Amino acid sequence: MESNALVDYVKSLDCIHCGLCLRTCPTYQLTGVESSSPRGRIYLMRAVAEGALDARDAQYREELDFCLVCRHCESVCPAGVRFGEMMETARAGAESVAPRGGLERFARWIGFSVVLPSRFWLSLSIGALRFAQRTGLLKLVANFAGARKAGLSSLAEAPPASERRLLPERTPARGAERGEVGVLEGCVMPELYGRVNRATVAVLADLGFASRTARGHVCCGALHAHNGELEGARELARGTIERFEALGDAPIVVNSAGCGAHMKAYGHLLEHDAAWKERAQRFSKRVVDFSEFVAANAPADWAPDASGSGMGKLAYDDPCHLCHGQQIRAQPRSLLERVRGAQRVEMNNAESCCGSAGIYSVLRPADSQAVFDAKARDFAACGADTLVTANPGCQMQWDAGLRRAGSKARVVHLAEVLAARVSQKS
Ligand code: SF4
Ligand code: SF4
Structure with a gap:
């Protein structure tokens, strides 16, 4: 693969090296090292594009993984650098030339290709997590998980099965109906925070809006994109667009910030797909965050x-x-x-x-x-x-x-x- 295709070289040229992003970057705050800063990472990406650095370089991979893709650097950048998009491309590029080890690849495949896009596997996984948490099995497993122990212990408490239920296909407005909206249920949201989805449609109903869910839809692909799984992300984006198009052209209310930001950027994700580019752009214009919608529509x-x-x-x-x-x-x-x-x-x-x-x-x-x-x-x-x-x-x-x-x-x-x-x- 051309080194130029491993990163978004054109976008990297927007950086004017002013360094204003450094103080807001959480990884730079932890290390104080330039390569852990947004500017440092952009230097590294450019070096890859210009052939001065191998995308398989361990330090380069580490700095890509270390980044939280929080995009705080974008908010303070005077040059309008689109760091989140650059990071998604760079992670996918590095993965394409130097795939991770077999076990890690298998774990990623299970997570991204089997569990996240499937309601069945998601429900089963969260059910198993609850069992492991209630019986102490998770603590036992965590003891053998080495550096991942803290990660396993930080998993949210899985709620009982009675809590883990999907929304009805349509939740009517209370009283006179002002309109209808689509609502994204999400992949993990109904499994871990079903109460948040129920609160979301209750508020919308109180404001006079009926809510419809896209039946059969599971995942928007945000986690895939952030982790460099761009092909999987594109596949899920096409499925998301199709399912919500079936609901008409009503706004799509999203109560998960990560999913909303990603769905608003489908136009970028599918920009090289001639058959989907315009559909993606039309779809993204319908996406609205829950707070945005409520603030605009509350009397x-x-x-x-x-x-x-x-x-x-x-x-x-x-x-x-x-x-x-x-x-x-x-x-x-x-x-x-x-x-x-x-x-x-x-x-x-x-x-x-x-x-x-x-x-x-x-x-x-x-x-x-x-x-x-x-x-x-x-x-x-x-x-x-x-x-x-x-x-x-x-x-x-x-x-x-x-x-x-x-x-x-x-x-x-x-x-x-x-x-x-x-x-x-x-
Ligand atoms: S996305 Fe966040 S962690 Fe990554 S470079 Fe920007 S500010 Fe730092
Ligand atoms: S604030 Fe923007 S232009 Fe300045 S160094 Fe950071 S990324 Fe580059």
């Missing part, structure tokens, strides 16, 4: 009531793929300001990564926890009782991290806070 006097819920002071932590990936910052905060019976407080460094980063917390638990530790300190300092997020990966990371630290604070999705008023009505 001025709509005020969720969390009295009696015990949520107390709420601190919102921006998921990277919402603030850096979709530039959505104000809407979740303005919605929390409307909540009666709770008080929003601001947390320092809310826009920095919590260390979840998709499956990063499982693959690199030590780095993930080091990144989280700084967040935990900021959360403790702001005096909040409840951490609010808008992404399942972050919810898992906060749940596990605060549990580990012995904190009694609650961790909830924005939809759960806003649904408090709805559940109190019913």
Whole structure:
């Protein structure tokens, strides 16, 4: 393969080496080493494209894996460098010339090609996880997992089977219907946080919107793309587009920041696929984050009531793929300001990564926890009782991290806070 095809050389030329991104990069904060910074990684990518560095180089691979793809560097970059897209291309390129070892490749194949795209295997896996957590088997296995032990211990608590259920195909509006929307159920969301999906459609119903799910749809391919599995990601993107096209042209509400950012970028993912490019662009325009949709459609006097819920002071932590990936910052905060019976407080460094980063917390638990530790300190300092997020990966990371630290604070999705008023009505 041409070295130029292993990275996105044209995009790498946008970098003007100003270094403004360094102080916000969580991996640079951990090491203080240039090659662990966005600018350093771009230098490495350029060196690969120019033939000065082999894409099989161990240090190069390590820096690609070490990156959380949090895209904080994009938010502060004056040159508009599209680092997330560059990283997806670079990871796929490195994988194509130097595939990982047999066991790791097999584990990735199981995860990306068997489990994530299949509701059957997802349900079975989460059911098995619950069994292992309840019986202590997971702790036993973790003892033999070496460096991955912390990653296994940080997995979210799998809920009982009664919680792990899909949404109905259509949830009607309450009272007069203002319109209909599609809702992304997600792959792990119904298995681990089904209550968040139920809160999402309850809020939409309260605002007068009927919700429809794309039956048979499982995964949007975000985790595949972030991990360099671009062909798998494209296949899943085509399936996602097809299934949601079958629902008409209504907006598609997404309550997972990582999935939403990825689905809004399908046009880029399929830009070299002539048959799908335009369909992908049309589809992406329909995608809207949950907070974006609610903020735009809630009447001025709509005020969720969390009295009696015990949520107390709420601190919102921006998921990277919402603030850096979709530039959505104000809407979740303005919605929390409307909540009666709770008080929003601001947390320092809310826009920095919590260390979840998709499956990063499982693959690199030590780095993930080091990144989280700084967040935990900021959360403790702001005096909040409840951490609010808008992404399942972050919810898992906060749940596990605060549990580990012995904190009694609650961790909830924005939809759960806003649904408090709805559940109190019913
Ligand atoms: S995506 Fe995040 S971790 Fe990666 S280089 Fe940018 S700021 Fe650093
Ligand atoms: S802020 Fe942007 S232009 Fe400046 S060094 Fe970082 S990536 Fe390059």
